[in-house]
Amino acid sequence: MAMHSNQNYSLKSNNSFNLKASCSRIYFPSSLAELQQLPDLSAETFYILGDGSNTLFVESQAPIIIQPKFNGINILEQDDHFVVTVGAAENWHDLVCFCLEQGIYGLENLALIPGSVGAAPVQNIGAYGVEFADFCQEIQWYEFASKNLHSLTKQACRFAYRDSIFKQERYNKGLITQVIFNFPKAWQANLSYAGLDILAKESTAKQVMAQVIALRSSKLPDPKELPNAGSFFKNPLINEADFAQLRQQYPKIPHYPQKNGEIKLAAGWLIEQAGLKGFRHGDVGVHQQQALVLVNYGSDQGTDIISLAKYIQRKVVEKFSVFLTPEVRMITHKGESSFSSLSDINPIEDIHSSRGQIDD
Template structure:
């Protein structure tokens, strides 16, 4: 198995923050994963599985042992009514979306241009424009370090919900996703209910939907290669009907999305924008000028600076709206992933500056 010591991670995270790992491993087979299962760092849970680093923030100068899987490949099985696509966890997500469209397999077009690897998709249950990963998941293959064995998890067993899955809870730091199996019905219909997509004609093709999604995302989200960021930093909060009713009286134009549970999902970016925080800066980090949901690194920003900015935004939103917004981005410290609320070593922000 390939591995390297004292590995600089700055180029492997889209926030471009500096952090070093004592050891990084690049497993590409089940035999490699079985070797990893015997390591002290793994048995103690002091490691982090890194995909493309587009949803990870290293909050300290030192990082834990890093496992960066290399499981590749895409295969298609065609049935009478559906397609079944098996994908290696290390494949790029957007490239998978484009591949499926080109093969005449439709459904993922609303999820175009979401950064990251395929293996990260079930962990976050990624979603956009009314579509989620869970809508197409048949099963996930997962190597369990505790048992040194590969197990198949059905979509139901993955316990998907909004930006949540079993991989963030019961199976957190228990193993590695090696591949996913997705199903796509041949009886496809475009989902065009979200703002921006509703401009398309009802008979728009999947390729046209994908192109529109790409256009919208590129107009709102900065390219991490030009301005380091992790895309949407905060999850959209889901609040009770009673709280929403109070807020809606004050803000009748507030974007909102009723949920099957009776609760209401709000737009975190809108909440932040109402506070005048868009375009604000703190040290070398800030809130993007075009999208309040995106935090950016303007140069030499450290992980603790981003955390400080995020804490400040969270506090301001709660004070004004009584709504708690939580990061979608995962926080990685020296010993592994940390809960945002448990982070204590961060740059304290009292206000933001604007150009």
């Protein structure tokens, strides 16, 4: 297996924040045999990397990296559905386009989401009323300890909002090699989401995809032009009692009741109401069009993004008593971190409070 082992393997083009980071070792396994040749890393810190579009390297030193290179797309046509098997390293948006070209529909609402196919199950990517889990049949997952491949059913993956077993019990215990989709031939456009409801009911999958691409391009910065990692925070879930209180104070607060009784709030709205949309501090900032996206105007240091994110978190707590937690994976040389474990990085100074015009 191709393996780089110098002290300075640059990861700058492997993270959509375009931060400067390097690792001392990186492995690129592309077959079961190569996975089985990986050294035992259980006593070391390592990180599994896809395309790095949901990854923030906090420090210039990254841990050991494993970047799976499983490729290929296989289509099996059945009477009433297609089974499509895809290597983890394939590009997500290319897969969406490829499926539509083949007359296989379902992923059109998830067009233009950056990243690899292998990362899609990890946080159960979602957009415009559709999520990865809707079309997942099974995941092929390699377990480091047993050196075996396992087939995990959709149920076994425990998909939830931006969550799955790969972020929980199976975190860093193995890696995804292939994703197996099931696309029913009976297809109906999913136009439930705001922005898609302007389309005619009989729209084709390609028309839906075109609209999704138009909407996303108008709101989200292209990481190649303005580095970012999409939504920085998850939409917070709160209980009904807390929501009732908030609603009294903010009758217009956008909210989405969940099946389990919790209420999902729009993190972008909270940030905007805290007066931070378009806020910039040095080389990092909050995107002008979409307050949930933090952008890097030219900083090399992940700590700048963390300081900004902590500042946003504090401002939102002050105003709404709601804690925003990052969706983006934050990686130091010691592995994955949370805000609380990054206690040496402080929120940026409160230089913003005097800029009252945003609050008007």
